[in-house]
Amino acid sequence: MNLFVVPSTYPEIHKTDCMYCPVSIGTQNNDKLYICLMDGQSFCEECLHIHQEVSGHQLYLVIHEIQEKEEDDFFKEKKKEYWIEKEEENKERINIESLEEGKIKDYIKYIIGSIGVEKKVCESENNRTRIYTENIQQIARSKKLDLNNIQCEEEGCDVKDNLWLNLIDGSVYCGREQMMVKGHSHALKHYEKTKRPLVVKIGTISSDGTADMYDYNTDEDVRDPLLKEHLGFYGIDISKLSKTQLSLDEIAKEAALKMERDRIEEIGIEHKICYGPYKTGIRNSGNTCYAASGVQLIFGISEVRNKLKQEYQQLIRKNWKGIEYHMTTQMAKLAQGFVSGKCSEEEDNTGSQVGMSIIGLKQGLGHYYQMYKTNEQQDSSEFVLHLIDRMEQEGFKEIQENLEVVIRNEIKGEGMSVNTTREKIIEMGLDVPYMVLIERKHIDLHMEDIIKMYGSVTPIEGYQKNGRYINATKRIRIGKFPKYLLIKLERQIALSYEDVRKVDADVFGMERIDLSMLKSNNKEEEKEEKVEINQEKLEVLSSMGFDEIQAKTALRITNNDIEEAIMKLTSGEIKEIEDTITDKYREGIVMMKDMGFDEESSRKALEKTKGDIEQAIIFAATCNEEKENKMEEEKENKMEEEGNDDDRSGKYELIGFVSHIGANVNCGHYVCHMKQGDEWIMFNDNKVYQSQNPPFTRGYLYLYKSIE
Numbered sequence: 001m002n003l004f005v006v007p008s009t010y011p012e013i014h015k016t017d018c019m020y021c022p023v024s025i026g027t028q029n030n031d032k033l034y035i036c037l038m039d040g041q042s043f044c045e046e047c048l049h050i051h052q053e054v055s056g057h058q059l060y061l062v063i064h065e066i067q068e069k070e071e072d073d074f075f076k077e078k079k080k081e082y083w084i085e086k087e088e089e090n091k092e093r094i095n096i097e098s099l100e101e102g103k104i105k106d107y108i109k110y111i112i113g114s115i116g117v118e119k120k121v122c123e124s125e126n127n128r129t130r131i132y133t134e135n136i137q138q139i140a141r142s143k144k145l146d147l148n149n150i151q152c153e154e155e156g157c158d159v160k161d162n163l164w165l166n167l168i169d170g171s172v173y174c175g176r177e178q179m180m181v182k183g184h185s186h187a188l189k190h191y192e193k194t195k196r197p198l199v200v201k202i203g204t205i206s207s208d209g210t211a212d213m214y215d216y217n218t219d220e221d222v223r224d225p226l227l228k229e230h231l232g233f234y235g236i237d238i239s240k241l242s243k244t245q246l247s248l249d250e251i252a253k254e255a256a257l258k259m260e261r262d263r264i265e266e267i268g269i270e271h272k273i274c275y276g277p278y279k280t281g282i283r284n285s286g287n288t289c290y291a292a293s294g295v296q297l298i299f300g301i302s303e304v305r306n307k308l309k310q311e312y313q314q315l316i317r318k319n320w321k322g323i324e325y326h327m328t329t330q331m332a333k334l335a336q337g338f339v340s341g342k343c344s345e346e347e348d349n350t351g352s353q354v355g356m357s358i359i360g361l362k363q364g365l366g367h368y369y370q371m372y373k374t375n376e377q378q379d380s381s382e383f384v385l386h387l388i389d390r391m392e393q394e395g396f397k398e399i400q401e402n403l404e405v406v407i408r409n410e411i412k413g414e415g416m417s418v419n420t421t422r423e424k425i426i427e428m429g430l431d432v433p434y435m436v437l438i439e440r441k442h443i444d445l446h447m448e449d450i451i452k453m454y455g456s457v458t459p460i461e462g463y464q465k466n467g468r469y470i471n472a473t474k475r476i477r478i479g480k481f482p483k484y485l486l487i488k489l490e491r492q493i494a495l496s497y498e499d500v501r502k503v504d505a506d507v508f509g510m511e512r513i514d515l516s517m518l519k520s521n522n523k524e525e526e527k528e529e530k531v532e533i534n535q536e537k538l539e540v541l542s543s544m545g546f547d548e549i550q551a552k553t554a555l556r557i558t559n560n561d562i563e564e565a566i567m568k569l570t571s572g573e574i575k576e577i578e579d580t581i582t583d584k585y586r587e588g589i590v591m592m593k594d595m596g597f598d599e600e601s602s603r604k605a606l607e608k609t610k611g612d613i614e615q616a617i618i619f620a621a622t623c624n625e626e627k628e629n630k631m632e633e634e635k636e637n638k639m640e641e642e643g644n645d646d647d648r649s650g651k652y653e654l655i656g657f658v659s660h661i662g663a664n665v666n667c668g669h670y671v672c673h674m675k676q677g678d679e680w681i682m683f684n685d686n687k688v689y690q691s692q693n694p695p696f697t698r699g700y701l702y703l704y705k706s707i708e
Helices: 048-055 103-113 117-122 186-194 227-232 248-264 289-298 302-310 312-319 327-340 359-366 380-393 398-403 447-454 535-543 548-557 562-571 573-584 586-594 599-608 613-622 625-644
Strands: 032-036 059-066 079-086 092-094 163-166 172-174 198-201 213-215 405-413 419-425 427-431 443-446 458-465 468-480 484-490 492-496 499-502 505-508 512-514 651-661 669-676 679-684 687-690 699-706
Touching: 032 048, 048 312, 059 103, 079 103, 163 186, 172 186, 248 651, 289 327, 289 359, 289 380, 289 651, 289 669, 289 679, 289 699, 302 312, 302 327, 302 398, 312 327, 327 359, 327 380, 359 380, 380 398, 380 427, 380 699, 398 484, 405 458, 427 447, 443 447, 447 505, 447 512, 535 548, 535 562, 548 562, 548 573, 548 599, 562 573, 586 599, 586 613, 599 613
Parallel strands: 427 484, 443 505
Antiparallel strands: 032 059, 059 079, 079 092, 163 172, 163 198, 198 213, 405 419, 405 468, 458 468, 484 699, 492 499, 512 651, 651 669, 651 699, 669 679, 679 687
């Protein structure tokens, strides 16, 4: 111990979860956790040897939670004892009290007294800055506040909502402009003049002392534990800002929410509790159900789950230093726990499992996406896509390979044949008709009709071709069906910035779907033909005195119809088109002409490269028309091959889905149902049951497997 050198910079300390498996201290059959004195990482007894092997570290602080036979207070923190253990051939236990005062003992005290990273993640929302708000010196207003008749106090500003009350001087100014919300940032400008930073948004204050608050000084959201007193200074009684009874509309919404919860969670049905491999739940650590449901859905792809389990040991040994932020390793840790059933035993006769911890995954993804650092509810679909994206960037390709859909957007306009663009997506978003939202009525729909609507021909506004606007339509076809298909039903609609609603709809026909009507037929698909300018007709137009560049444009647009070309040239339409394009790229054309390129080549190169002058010069210098046509042909052939690789029929069977309970996807609760063999299993955090009546019609995210 005397040879141990205290790290010059104290590391963050992990004190709850094992870094290499989803076990937590204090759960059944696990009362010890080992914290490495070098890096602050924590491990259960089973995984300790792995860290020793990869790191070479030997000194660990042991936390031992003492399970008392009789616990008077359930919420009372369990007693703990600590000692240092030297993990060598012969284990040596070192008593902390025996350490001499100095750097080493101070460091051990730091570890024991620190708040674990896991707890910081769980409580991040509740531990926002409070220090500043507890010590503010308030200044009285000259005029009493009337919340029923209030607007921005900046001279000439008429904003009456999006108002912020400054808690230091009582002034009221508007916030910044946002989508569908008017504002001129006068609250920020007032801070810049006065340096009085603390503001609260009027209209968000509730009787429980919470509100949207902001500190301009630190540029972050804050909470005020003395909000009631601070508002009272300006004559605002916080208790009068809340409603004393529900409106008829709110009563109806409450009833609808209860029905939704009862249906999705299968309330009132006697369930068989599930334990064991492939039936492991995930503990809710404060609004983590969106993440837990998304992970359970991903584990429904057996190829992904098995690959993660297979590479588990390799991933840990390779990424042990940055394991907190390596999403593939975090998912492998959960996959190992899910398959083994290690955390699926019942917790103290509650009907719930001990469950796996998802804090490590949430914390890691929060490193890349700030919203996952908070304790707020998030969109499960968005979480899944962010997670998949990070894993793909780390080199894990199995999810893309199994879920990737090739979409073909076919655009048809007057005077042109079909122009096809392709894109690859992981998740298909299907719109649910939303007109019923206005009247808040329930509606029954069928998936077949939603699929037809997705593949129907729709008009495109403002479509431009050859410099002019034309009437055009678009339809979507699928060039390649994946083995697994992820579909999101777009149930959430924003009617305004502050009014986001969810369509109250039951969608039937979800267990089996047929997308064959969306399959693109490459043989029958029309291709946009490149118009080859007729040289004889070009000479005729040139002999008539028309500008050669404009004559070419006219012949291209009219498909070499010389009479129509003459009409367009004499009417000035072509000149308008040319002027529009030339004006757009005039500066670039002048630069390229100075370098020796002619005007037509310069304009064409700038059009092709969307105004990028450097790329346009390279294009003009290296590409002639023959080369360009050859490149386009090779591109089209490659795309054709990509589409022709698909031999799947487009018929799919449902194997899992995530349902959402609540007003919109950023609040409420998520539950996942997965098919295992012939039975359906409900994963409601760490409550795992055999589902008796799966709510197929109420899902949000659906996972399908192709029927080969």
